[in-house]
Amino acid sequence: MGAGKTTAARAVGLPVVDSDELVEETAGKTIAEIFSDDGEGAFREREADAIVLALGGGAVTSPSVRDALDDALTVWLDVDVDTCWERVRGSDRPLAQDETAFRRLYEERRALYAEVADVVARDVHDVVLAAAGVHVERGALRKLGELLPGDGPVALVSDPHVAGIHGMDAQLSLGARLAQTHELPPGEEAKTLIALDRLWQELRLDRRGTIVALGGGCTTDAAGYAASAYLRGIPWVPVATSLVAQVDAAIGGKTGIDLPQGKNLVGAFHWPARTVIDPALLETLPEAQRREGLSEVVKTGLLAGEPLWELPDDELVRRCAAFKAAVCLRDPRDQGERKMLNLGHTFAHALETAAAYQGITHGRAVALGLLAALRLSGRDTAVVEELLRPSPVKVDRERVWEALLRDKKGALRLVLLGDDGPTWDVEVPAEDVRRELDRLIAS
Ligand SMILES: NC(=O)c1ccc[n+]([C@@H]2O[C@H](COP(=O)([O-])OP(=O)(O)OC[C@H]3O[C@@H](n4cnc5c(N)ncnc54)[C@H](O)[C@@H]3O)[C@@H](O)[C@H]2O)c1
Numbered sequence: 479m480g481a482g483k484t485t486a487a488r489a490v491g492l493p494v495v496d497s498d499e500l501v502e503e504t505a506g507k508t509i510a511e512i513f514s515d516d517g518e519g520a521f522r523e524r525e526a527d528a529i530v531l532a533l534g535g536g537a538v539t540s541p542s543v544r545d546a547l548d549d550a551l552t553v554w555l556d557v558d559v560d561t562c563w564e565r566v567r568g569s570d571r572p573l574a575q576d577e578t579a580f581r582r583l584y585e586e587r588r589a590l591y592a593e594v595a596d597v598v599a600r601d602v603h604d605v606v607l608a609a610a611g612v613h614v615e616r617g618a619l620r621k622l623g624e625l626l627p628g629d630g631p632v633a634l635v636s637d638p639h640v641a642g643i644h645g646m647d648a649q650l651s652l653g654a655r656l657a658q659t660h661e662l663p664p665g666e667e668a669k670t671l672i673a674l675d676r677l678w679q680e681l682r683l684d685r686r687g688t689i690v691a692l693g694g695g696c697t698t699d700a701a702g703y704a705a706s707a708y709l710r711g712i713p714w715v716p717v718a719t720s721l722v723a724q725v726d727a728a729i730g731g732k733t734g735i736d737l738p739q740g741k742n743l744v745g746a747f748h749w750p751a752r753t754v755i756d757p758a759l760l761e762t763l764p765e766a767q768r769r770e771g772l773s774e775v776v777k778t779g780l781l782a783g784e785p786l787w788e789l790p791d792d793e794l795v796r797r798c799a800a801f802k803a804a805v806c807l808r809d810p811r812d813q814g815e816r817k818m819l820n821l822g823h824t825f826a827h828a829l830e831t832a833a834a835y836q837g838i839t840h841g842r843a844v845a846l847g848l849l850a851a852l853r854l855s856g857r858d859t860a861v862v863e864e865l866l867r868p869s870p871v872k873v874d875r876e877r878v879w880e881a882l883l884r885d886k887k888g889a890l891r892l893v894l895l896g897d898d899g900p901t902w903d904v905e906v907p908a909e910d911v912r913r914e915l916d917r918l919i920a921s
């Protein structure tokens with residue numbers, strides 16, 4: 479510190495990237511604020527992840543560049559030669575003047591790309607997933623052992639139901655690294671202090687250990703939180719098995735448990751060391767659970783401005799996961815754009831709270847919430863109505879309204895969907911919110 483690094487670097491006359499400035503820019507706050515809000519650990523994480531370098535296509539022909547890539551996450555964007563040629567032909571790029579030479583170069587360099595690549599990506603969505611540490615692949619469960627970072631022991635945590643269906647495959651693929659298996663209670667019961675107390679007492683891992691959470695969002699939320707606090711934080715890997723977990727819960731590092739006073743009231747941001755998503759596991763998911771996830775898929779598609787819900791499962795999951803990963807990478811601590819992921823959720827949470835979480839599932843509440851958010855945004859609601867068929871719930875109107883106001887404390891700021899995409903923290907007049915909320919309730 480104070481040695482004059484930046485000044486000296488500028489004196490060299492080459493482009494200079496100051497990592498402190500990059501960290502401040504991506505965090506949206508000063509280094510002093512990062513230290514005081516999030517601690518030095520969070521700053522060091524950001525510092526280590528500060529740069530994404532778009533490396534020229536021929537750079538890997540230099541051995542020194544290949545060496546330097548050893549310590550970086552290197553992603554090979556593997557696009558077919560015809561597409562590449564279409565994109566560059568007629569440009570002034572010196573090595574793209576002659577098609578035959580261009581194709582030869584493409585073939586020559588492939589071996590080098592394969593040598594340096596940690597991940598092979600087909601498109602921008604794959605690149606984002608790689609940057610977030612998310613691996614989406616049919617059959618990934620059977621490769622779990624290979625996909626897991628590090629080489630320390632593993633504690634496998636699951637719910638009894640998922641353990642019965644997919645536990646054996648997970649155990650086999652973890653092989654010799656599997657040190658212990660644990661079960662959390664099914665459903666929301668997993669997200670309680672009692673369940674975590676038991677898990678923490680059973681765990682026998684040192685700091686080299688990893689917690690692998692095999693299951694839906696309840697398992698991943700609870701086990702991820704267990705990992706965030708055990709020995710002051712050890713790595714964890716969610717293996718998402720439900721649609722909710724694959725498109726939402728297992729991505730972005732939010733972990734936590736519930737209190738009697740409300741859901742997700744205690745938790746931590748603890749980014750997974752890797753997230754493993756195997757869309758084939760959805761084949762054993764009951765239809766009702768699939769519908770739960772479909773509400774989040776429709777939400778994601780609306781935010782992305784693309785009908786992601788029309789895609790076949792594998793692609794649907796990949797695209798939804800990539801969308802959430804991108805938002806969370808840009809705003810890991812939920813201080814800006816990550817808030818858009820709450821589209822429809824203010825209404826949903828109020829309905830769930832007023833019904834005391836009985837008789838209305840989160841998915842159904844979100845379907846209704848999306849309806850209200852779209853109406854307030856002046857948008858067509860056909861997609862939500864056709865896909866999610868939201869039906870009004872029987873709850874006490876005043877209780878829902880109170881729950882919504884308590885949740886919002888002060889001005890009613892919502893996520894809305896404009897023509898240019900989502901906006902958040904939009905102040906909406908109370909009477910408009912109340913009117914749309916009332917339409918969601920059966921008389
Ligand atoms: N952390 C986040 O960012 C985030 C985001 C969204 C939701 N969540 C949380 O996720 C939770 C809901 O997740 P969920 O809906 O996955 O609940 P869940 O974990 O209870 O799973 C739902 C049910 O499906 C079963 N199941 C899961 N995978 C299966 C499979 N492949 N085959 C057969 N059965 C399977 C489970 O045993 C369970 O009975 C909520 O607590 C919510 O708060 C967290």
Ligand SMILES: [Zn+2]
Nearest residue numbers: 774823840844
């Ligand atoms: Zn949700």
